[in-house]
Amino acid sequence: MSEQERIQGGRVKLRDRIVGIIFVVLGLVIYLFFYKAIASGTVSTFIMTPGGITRGVVGNWIIPARPVLIVLAMILIGIGIYQFFFGLGKQGNLFLALACVAFVFSFLIYVSAGKRLNLASLFSSALSMAVPITLASFSGILCERSGIVNIAIEGMMLMGAMVGSIVGSITKNIWLALAMAMIGGGLLALVHAWMSIKYKVNQIISGTVINIFSMGMTSYISSMYLQNIQSLNKTPRFPSVSIPLLADIPFIGPIVFYNSLFVYGMILLMIILQFALFRTRWGLRLRSVGEHPKAADTLGINVYKTQYTAVILGGLMAGFAGAYFSLGSVGRFDEGMTAGKGYIGLAAMIFGGWNPFNAMMAGILFGFADAMASSVSILGSSIPGQFINMLPYVVTMIVLAGLVGGHSTGPAASGVPYEKEST
Amino acid sequence: MDKENKGLNREQDAKKMSTEEIFLEELSRKKAPRPGFWAKFWDAIQIPLLAIISGLFLGAVIIVVTSADVYVAFGSGIGEGFRTMGSIVGNAYKTLFTGAFGSPSKIIEALRTGEKISRAFKPITQSLVETTPYLLSGMAVALGFRSGVFNIGGEGQIYIGAVAATFVGLSFDGLPQAVHMPLAILAGIIGGAIWGFIPGWLKAKTGAHEVINTIMMNYIALRLVEYLLTGPMTKTGGGGMPISNSVKPTARIPLVFAPPITLHWGFFLAILIAIAAWFFLFKTTWGFNLQMAGANKHAAKYAGLNISLWTVLGMTISGALAGLCGSTQVLGVTYSMGLGVSAGYGFDAIALALLANNNPLGCILSALLFGLLKTGSRSMMSNTGIPLDIVSIIQAFILMFIAAPAIIRTVFRVKGLKEENKALVTVSGWGGDK
Numbered sequence: 077m078s079e080q081e082r083i084q085g086g087r088v089k090l091r092d093r094i095v096g097i098i099f100v101v102l103g104l105v106i107y108l109f110f111y112k113a114i115a116s117g118t119v120s121t122f123i124m125t126p127g128g129i130t131r132g133v134v135g136n137w138i139i140p141a142r143p144v145l146i147v148l149a150m151i152l153i154g155i156g157i158y159q160f161f162f163g164l165g166k167q168g169n170l171f172l173a174l175a176c177v178a179f180v181f182s183f184l185i186y187v188s189a190g191k192r193l194n195l196a197s198l199f200s201s202a203l204s205m206a207v208p209i210t211l212a213s214f215s216g217i218l219c220e221r222s223g224i225v226n227i228a229i230e231g232m233m234l235m236g237a238m239v240g241s242i243v244g245s246i247t248k249n250i251w252l253a254l255a256m257a258m259i260g261g262g263l264l265a266l267v268h269a270w271m272s273i274k275y276k277v278n279q280i281i282s283g284t285v286i287n288i289f290s291m292g293m294t295s296y297i298s299s300m301y302l303q304n305i306q307s308l309n310k311t312p313r314f315p316s317v318s319i320p321l322l323a324d325i326p327f328i329g330p331i332v333f334y335n336s337l338f339v340y341g342m343i344l345l346m347i348i349l350q351f352a353l354f355r356t357r358w359g360l361r362l363r364s365v366g367e368h369p370k371a372a373d374t375l376g377i378n379v380y381k382t383q384y385t386a387v388i389l390g391g392l393m394a395g396f397a398g399a400y401f402s403l404g405s406v407g408r409f410d411e412g413m414t415a416g417k418g419y420i421g422l423a424a425m426i427f428g429g430w431n432p433f434n435a436m437m438a439g440i441l442f443g444f445a446d447a448m449a450s451s452v453s454i455l456g457s458s459i460p461g462q463f464i465n466m467l468p469y470v471v472t473m474i475v476l477a478g479l480v481g482g483h484s485t486g487p488a489a490s491g492v493p494y495e496k497e498s499t
Numbered sequence: 500m501d502k503e504n505k506g507l508n509r510e511q512d513a514k515k516m517s518t519e520e521i522f523l524e525e526l527s528r529k530k531a532p533r534p535g536f537w538a539k540f541w542d543a544i545q546i547p548l549l550a551i552i553s554g555l556f557l558g559a560v561i562i563v564v565t566s567a568d569v570y571v572a573f574g575s576g577i578g579e580g581f582r583t584m585g586s587i588v589g590n591a592y593k594t595l596f597t598g599a600f601g602s603p604s605k606i607i608e609a610l611r612t613g614e615k616i617s618r619a620f621k622p623i624t625q626s627l628v629e630t631t632p633y634l635l636s637g638m639a640v641a642l643g644f645r646s647g648v649f650n651i652g653g654e655g656q657i658y659i660g661a662v663a664a665t666f667v668g669l670s671f672d673g674l675p676q677a678v679h680m681p682l683a684i685l686a687g688i689i690g691g692a693i694w695g696f697i698p699g700w701l702k703a704k705t706g707a708h709e710v711i712n713t714i715m716m717n718y719i720a721l722r723l724v725e726y727l728l729t730g731p732m733t734k735t736g737g738g739g740m741p742i743s744n745s746v747k748p749t750a751r752i753p754l755v756f757a758p759p760i761t762l763h764w765g766f767f768l769a770i771l772i773a774i775a776a777w778f779f780l781f782k783t784t785w786g787f788n789l790q791m792a793g794a795n796k797h798a799a800k801y802a803g804l805n806i807s808l809w810t811v812l813g814m815t816i817s818g819a820l821a822g823l824c825g826s827t828q829v830l831g832v833t834y835s836m837g838l839g840v841s842a843g844y845g846f847d848a849i850a851l852a853l854l855a856n857n858n859p860l861g862c863i864l865s866a867l868l869f870g871l872l873k874t875g876s877r878s879m880m881s882n883t884g885i886p887l888d889i890v891s892i893i894q895a896f897i898l899m900f901i902a903a904p905a906i907i908r909t910v911f912r913v914k915g916l917k918e919e920n921k922a923l924v925t926v927s928g929w930g931g932d933k
Contacts, residue, residue, distance in 0.1 A: 227651075227710070275903040280649055280710055284849050285899045291843070292891025293561075299886040300565060416721075419714050426711065462726035469715040476707040 092163040095172060099156025102179045106149040110186035114141050120188040122195040126330050134196075134326045141189045148182045180448075187455050198447050200331045206436070206443030207338045207404065208233065208414070211397035212421020213428060213435040214349055215390040220430060221353065222386030223366040225491040227283035228268050229394045230418030231290030232261035236398025238294045241409035242302070244311025250403055253311060257399035258392040264290060265391020269384050276493040295411045302409055313407045314338060338404040341396070342436065349432040362386055366487035369494040379494055394418070423472035430486050442468040547854050549907050550900035551868065558893040559588045562885055591885050598878025599626050599871035617759045622874060624762040628832060630870030632657075634769045635824035636844040637851035637862045637869075638776055639817045644857045645780060646813025647793030652698065652713025653821040653845025655720030656691040660822025661829045662724050663690030665836040666732065668746030668829065679749040684826045691822015692815050694720060699814025703807035709814060717845070721838075728836060743836040752831035765827035772820070776859035789813060821845065843891070850898035869894065 118141045124134040152175055159171070184193060212229045219226035240257030244250055264286050271282040302309040314337045322333040332339075353359035364372040365382045373379050401413050420442055428435030445467045453461035563569055563584050573580030597603075601622035609619035636653045643650035650656075664687035671679055698712035728741040735744060752763045780786040791799045792809035800806055824844065829836050851869055855861030872894075876887035900907050907913070 227714070271899065271903055275905050277899075277902045280651070281849065281853065281898065281902045284651070284846060285895050285902065288843075288846055288850065288891055288898065289895035292888045292895060296561075296886045296888040296892060297565065299888065300884075416718055419718065422711060423715065460726050460730060462722040466719050466722045469718045473701065473707070473712055473715050476711060477701055477705040478707070 089163060093160050096156045096158075096160030099152050099159060099171075099175050101156075102175060103149045103152030103156060106145055106152065106179065106182045106186075110182055111142060111145045111149060114145070114186065114189045116142050118142065118189045120185045120190075121192040122184075122188065123192055124196050124327055126194065126197045126200045126334075136192075137195070139185055141185050145182050145185060148178050152178060183459075184448075187452055187459075191455055193451065193455065196327065196331055198451055199444075200335070201450075202440060202444035202447040203331065203339055204336055204404075204443070205446045206440040207336075207342050208397045208400045208417045209420050209424050209442050210342050210436045210439030211345070211393055211400070212418045213424035213439055214345060214432060215393040215397065216422050216425040217349070217353075217428075217430055217432060217435060218362075218386050218390040218393060220425070220487055220490045221366045222362050222383045223369060223487060223489040223492065223494065224269065224272055224383055224387050225279040225283070226265075226268065226387065226390055226394075227280060227419075227422065228264065228286035228290075229390075229397070229421055230414055230416065231283075231287040232264045232391050232394035233398035233401075233414045233418045234294045234412070235264055235290045236261040236395030237401040237413055238297060238302075238398075238409045239395070240399040241309055241311045241402035241407075242297075244403055245308050248312055250312055250314055253403055254314075254396070254399050257403065258395035261393070261395020261398060262388050262391040265388050265394070266384075268391070269387035272493065273380055273383050273387075276495070279491055279493070291412070294409070298409060298411050309408045311402060311407050314404050336404050338400050345393070345396075346432050346436045353432065363487070366489055369489050373494075373496065379496070383494075397421070420468055423468055426486070427472055427475050543856070545913060546904050546907055547856075547865075547901065549911050549913070550854070550897050553900050553907065553910070554893045554897035555592070557896045558889055559592070561892055562588055562591055562889060587883075591879055591883050591889075594879045594882040595872070595875035597875075598622055598882075599875030617757065621760060622878070624756070624760045626867075626871045626874040627766050628761050628763065628870075629873045630866045631763075631766045631769050631831070632824045632828050632841075632844050633847065633851055633869040633873075634773060634862055634866035635827065636821050636848035637855065637866050638773060638859055639820035639824065640848040641852035641855060641857040641859060641862055642776060642780075642789075642820065643813055643817035644852060645793050646789045646809060646816075647796065648699065648702070648709050648810060648813050648817065650695065650713055650814065650817040650821075651710050651845070651849065652694065652716050652818075653824075653848050654841050654843070655713065655717035655845070656694040656818045656821035657825035657828070657841035657845055658717075658720040658724045659694045660687035660691035660825030661836055661840045662727055662732070662825075663687050663822070664750075664826030664829050665743050665746060668750035669732070669744055671749075672747070674749055676749045676751075676753075679747065680752060680830065683746070683750040683830055684752075684823065687822045687826025687829075688819045689822070691825060692819035694822070695818015696811065696815045699811040699818075702814070703810045724836075725838065728838065732836070734835070741838045745835045746830060750830055751834060752827060761832070763827075763831035765831040768827070770863060772823075773859045773863050780859065821848075847891075847894055850894050850901070853901045854897060 120139045120141045122137040122139065124137055155171055155175060184195070187193065212233060215229050215232070216226055236257040239260035240253045243256040244253030247253065268279075268282055268286055271277040271285070272279045316334060316336050317340075318334040319340075323329045325333070353363065361372065361377050362382055362385075364375075365377060365379050365386075369379045372382075397417070398414060402409050406413075421439070424435050424438040424442055427438035427441075445464055449461035449464035452459065452464060566587055568587065569580060569583050572583035599622060601619055605615070605619040609616045636657065639653050639656070640650055664683045667683040667686040668679075671682075674682075694716055698707075698709045698716060701707045701712055702709045725741055728743055729739055732743045733739065734742050752765045754760070755762045755764060755767075778786075780790060788799075788804055789809055789812070791802065792804055792806055793813065796806055799809075825840060828840055833840065847869060851862065851865045854865040854868075869890075872890045873887075876890045879885055879889075880887045
């Protein structure tokens with residue numbers, strides 16, 4: 077309330093001033109560290125078609141590095157100064173996003189100055205790296221919308237990855253392997269649901285139990301069997317499939333519509349989940365259980381059943397996410413191969429405000445950070461890839477602190493065990 | 500109508516009787532024997548004990564179920580199958596035991612003849628070496644819980660503590676050990692404390708939940724350490740492997756005995772800190788305030804406590820202990836920093852702290868158990884081929900049973916003196932509710 081009054085009173089919010097300063101600093105960074113470091117006349121070459129693809133080809137994009145950088149720096153500083161003195165109010169977040177895009181773009185120009193960077197490959201791998209993060213975030217959304225916090229996504233993913241690899245190696249049937257991977261995650265989710273709903277165990281602890289167990293169990297099986305017997309750990313992978321017609325669209329086609337089935341699965345699941353959560357009776361009930369279980373119970377909704385369903389569905393989703401690693405990416409299982417993607421999935425869930433579409437966007441953003449980190453370290457930049465890898469975590473902490481966004485409040489009853497009153 | 504009236508009457512009856520009855524009850528209660536020390540002790544110990552036993556039992560089940568030999572043996576006959584099952588589990592736990600404590604016959608032999616003493620006592624001292632990081636990280640989580648924060652970020656704090664200690668340990672030349680070593684340890688403590696302070700401060704200031712923030716900080720720490728170990732702090736001639744140079748001898752924590760026994764003084768430091776932490780929590784006003792802030796925020800607020808301050812303080816102390824854990828590992832055990840410096844201690848510590856009921860003295864016992872399990876599992880792996888990850892599985896089971904005592908109570912049909920449902924830190928929408 078007081079904030080709105082302050083805007084009406086013509087004063088600029090402190091937050092706007094901070095963001096304004098950040099814009100100016102970003103602009104100065106572009107000028108001082110990127111612009112000054114490049115010799116004049118250098119060009120950055122962006123390749124606009126992923127390697128080895130012949131459809132939807134676009135010519136290379138050649139950018140004169142210094143002029144573009146100086147323009148971007150001026151724009152950023154200009155917006156920053158405007159924001160600092162006058163405030164952008166509601167458009168603030170939009171401009172923040174634009175500023176970030178501009179900054180990332182100038183960073184890419186700087187990194188690839190005098191070299192060639194395959195921009196299309198970057199986007200393409202960002203999309204596939206987003207898959208486990210996004211699917212993990214869907215798992216989190218399903219659970220938390222029903223009021224159960226799930227930090228065991230990481231463990232469920234690991235289990236899914238291992239089960240998928242073993243079943244795929246034995247049967248050579250990737251679809252069966254995928255199904256079993258999902259069931260593997262689902263079974264762990266059942267345990268999580270059982271502990272946190274029936275026994276009212278603190279949900280974080282219950283999740284930790286599953287994470288420790290899953291980490292131990294997968295490593296145990298791996299060092300007992302998978303590392304010694306190669307035939308148990310050599311699964312066929314899901315192939316890349318191109319979608320007719322759409323794959324011929326220049327630039328976008330090869331990136332989006334020539335991809336692993338997991339990417340299409342992710343998009344499809346996003347649409348289904350978005351619809352189911354916000355347009356069906358089932359979704360309304362699920363959300364009401366997560367917001368106010370007592371009220372939902374009074375209205376005759378079976379709270380426990382809803383929560384069990386949601387958590388198990390979340391586990392299936394996490395198993396699917398885990399299968400990406402073994403069945404979609406490398407074709408075998410390695411210890412700890414999920415590498416914390418389950419936790420970034422939680423971050424994407426928070427960043428996306430517990431909304432599947434926004435969470436997928438956040439997942440793609442985080443995937444982009446991962447992809448950029450690896451391509452930047454290949455190009456040999458002065459900024460180590462590890463710092464770019466850190467960005468998703470830092471961004472999540474900033475969002476959670478309420479500095480940007482403002483949608484960081486999740487379902488009200490999430491994490492609170494529901495005790496049905498005895499009559 | 501009738502039903503309601505009946506209910507009302509009963510309520511009134513209860514009220515009428517209550518005045519006399521309460522008096523009588525009070526009288527009689529004073530006469531009733533209070534639970535003695537052993538009853539209380541048994542009550543405190545039975546759930547952890549049964550949880551450990553159940554954990555070891557389920558561990559054995561996992562060993563049997565995943566063993567190919569058992570299936571082969573069952574193929575040739577049921578009796579043969581059971582015999583193989585028994586021998587596999589017996590062998591596994593026997594080597595686990597001798598690996599953790601040392602073989603009793605060898606110890607007796609060594610004590611009698613006075614020869615090969617170091618070899619006989621090597622396993623048990625190695626267990627104490629493994630106990631040290633468990634104890635420190637476990638206390639970090641326990642103190643966090645006591646002050647009302649859930650520090651799931653021990654992993655990151657250990658990394659930062661270790662890398663800070665390594666940095667100081669590499670830096671100074673020609674300092675006396677009496678200065679250099681404490682300085683390096685202190686650096687680790689400060690590093691961990693900073694890593695704990697940030698999520699604590701964010702919680703106090705913005706309401707952002709520490710669970711998600713400490714998880715994020717874990718990965719930030721990991722990336723940072725990865726960068727430092729492959730970049731500025733990398734081993735000279737290490738070929739870009741993520742490992743640092745060895746710290747200067749003056750920065751190392753000295754060993755207690757001659758070299759084949761690797762027990763270092765950090766273990767005793769950890770024990771001292773545990774006793775100090777117990778004293779702090781239960782015998783000082785500050786400790787009482789810390790616990791009050793953790794147990795009931797509203798009551799503590801009305802009692803005039805600054806909740807934000809105690810939240811930040813709790814997280815910072817917790818981080819400092821985890822940082823100390825990192826520095827003792829580098830300065831006392833490995834001498835050089837690698838990415839494996841925290842082998843999941845930050846997460847195992849949660850199981851450990853709950854097993855100890857968040858009591859620092861209890862932490863000593865449960866850390867001892869975890870240390871013994873870890874050392875024993877190494878020899879189990881080399882002797883029987885059962886991967887040492889079985890320990891993680893057992894720990895997960897123990898944590899599950901500790902967290903859900905109802906399962907234990909149902910399975911073993913035991914009753915406690917009082918119903919315990921301690922409100923731990925709960926999560927509600929990851930914060931932003933301030």
